[in-house]
Amino acid sequence: MFGRDSSRPQDLAAGTSSVESRLLPMMLEQLESRGRINVLDAGSGSQSTVDFFAAHSARIQFADLFSCDIVNDVPEDITAGSAAEYFSRYLNLPEDLVFDVCFFWDAFHHLDLRLLEGLSRALAPHFDSRTLGYGFGSLHQGARKNERGQGVAQERYRFGIVKGSHLLLRPDATTGPYHAHTQQELTEHFPALTIQRATLLQEGRLELLLGYN
Amino acid sequence: MFEKRRDNPSEEPSVGSIDAPRPEQYRELSDSRSTAVIGSTIKVKGEVSGEENLIVEGTVEGAISLNGHDLTIGQSGRVDANLAAKTVKVEGQVNGDINGAEKVVITKSGHVLGNIVAPRVTLEDGAKFKGSIDMDPGVDAGKSAPPAKPKAASTPTSASSGKAETASEKRTSTAS
Numbered sequence: 001m002f003g004r005d006s007s008r009p010q011d012l013a014a015g016t017s018s019v020e021s022r023l024l025p026m027m028l029e030q031l032e033s034r035g036r037i038n039v040l041d042a043g044s045g046s047q048s049t050v051d052f053f054a055a056h057s058a059r060i061q062f063a064d065l066f067s068c069d070i071v072n073d074v075p076e077d078i079t080a081g082s083a084a085e086y087f088s089r090y091l092n093l094p095e096d097l098v099f100d101v102c103f104f105w106d107a108f109h110h111l112d113l114r115l116l117e118g119l120s121r122a123l124a125p126h127f128d129s130r131t132l133g134y135g136f137g138s139l140h141q142g143a144r145k146n147e148r149g150q151g152v153a154q155e156r157y158r159f160g161i162v163k164g165s166h167l168l169l170r171p172d173a174t175t176g177p178y179h180a181h182t183q184q185e186l187t188e189h190f191p192a193l194t195i196q197r198a199t200l201l202q203e204g205r206l207e208l209l210l211g212y213n
Numbered sequence: 214m215f216e217k218r219r220d221n222p223s224e225e226p227s228v229g230s231i232d233a234p235r236p237e238q239y240r241e242l243s244d245s246r247s248t249a250v251i252g253s254t255i256k257v258k259g260e261v262s263g264e265e266n267l268i269v270e271g272t273v274e275g276a277i278s279l280n281g282h283d284l285t286i287g288q289s290g291r292v293d294a295n296l297a298a299k300t301v302k303v304e305g306q307v308n309g310d311i312n313g314a315e316k317v318v319i320t321k322s323g324h325v326l327g328n329i330v331a332p333r334v335t336l337e338d339g340a341k342f343k344g345s346i347d348m349d350p351g352v353d354a355g356k357s358a359p360p361a362k363p364k365a366a367s368t369p370t371s372a373s374s375g376k377a378e379t380a381s382e383k384r385t386s387t388a389s
Contacts, residue, residue: 013338036349041244044340044341044342044343045319045336045341045342046336046339047335047336047337047338050334050335050336050346050348053348054333054334054348057349058344058346058348058349059345059346059347061344061345062342062344062345062346063343064341064342064343067341067343170338194277
């Protein structure tokens with residue numbers, strides 16, 4: 001159903017690159033037996049992801065997380081609780097919506113620990129025992145922080161799925177503070193899902209497969 | 214000069230010898246007549262409905278329903294409304310839900326805040342979208358777009374209508 005093809009995608013648009021994923025096929029395999037699925041994508045719309053799920057019966061929610069005010073300009077006095085309230089209002093999800101799969105891509109890295117915990121609290125009501133997640137973490141905490149321990153602004157990317165085995169990456173033309181989060185930080189500050197598997201990528205990045213507690 | 218007229222007889226038609234429009238010109242005339250335009254300085258509050266194609270370059274607040282016809286929100290178009298049409302193309306800004314009986318296209322300059330229901334959806338590179346896409350909402354989807362409901366004035370985003378549409382999407386109905 002979720003056809004997988006390990007060959008590298010051809011005819012990519014200018015500025016777009018592809019990366020083969022080891023965990024994505026494993027995750028999609030778990031969705032095979034499900035009927036209609038609900039998908040959360042942290043990004044602002046990806047044609048390749050739409051095309052990929054068009055063959056399946058799916059509802060895709062694009063969260064456009066990087067247009068969220070508190071992500072771009074973090075208030076100094078914000079707490080995990082107030083961030084959770086803000087994210088709940090911003091996402092504005094139907095109360096009874098439960099996601100089968102969530103593609104966080106590198107959204108974790110553009111949230112500090114308070115926002116990360118706030119997002120976890122805001123999304124927790126929309127997860128259940130079958131919810132799966134996919135995203136990136138870091139092997140080292142300080143890899144992308146400046147001397148004051150703050151996240152260094154880095155270019156954001158738009159991600160998409162193609163062929164069920166590759167990720168498409170395209171620069172988003174925006175930048176944001178970058179907070180490299182280790183597995184331990186993600187476990188502590190994003191408790192709504194737990195890390196089930198991780199594989200090491202280039203530059204100390206981790207590819208993560210998440211599941212329900 | 215005479216030679217030029219022979220080469221391009223349509224350029225300078227003489228009185229009493231007007232050429233009949235070519236078949237493709239009939240088609241162009243017909244198309245132009247069946248496409249209405251809300252110009253860039255026009256503001257509409259309320260429900261817009263019709264039996265012809267529509268291009269919105271101005272501002273619309275309320276709802277737009279074009280049963281079986283094409284709707285284009287042009288680059289200068291600012292729409293705070295729920296939309297329903299055969300095809301919907303967004304080049305400007307839409308804050309509202311979109312129901313496309315055949316397809317919805319958000320171009321690279323398009324910005325949509327709302328939920329989309331359509332059998333086919335195209336998001337061009339650079340398009341900004343926040344909301345849900347449902348390409349298989351049910352058996353009757355894609356046959357005809359239901360009329361758009363006026364957007365609630367107090368709703369900051371499309372969430373209120375989104376909740377209504379997704380109420381049947383509880384896990385119990387999706388489990389295999």
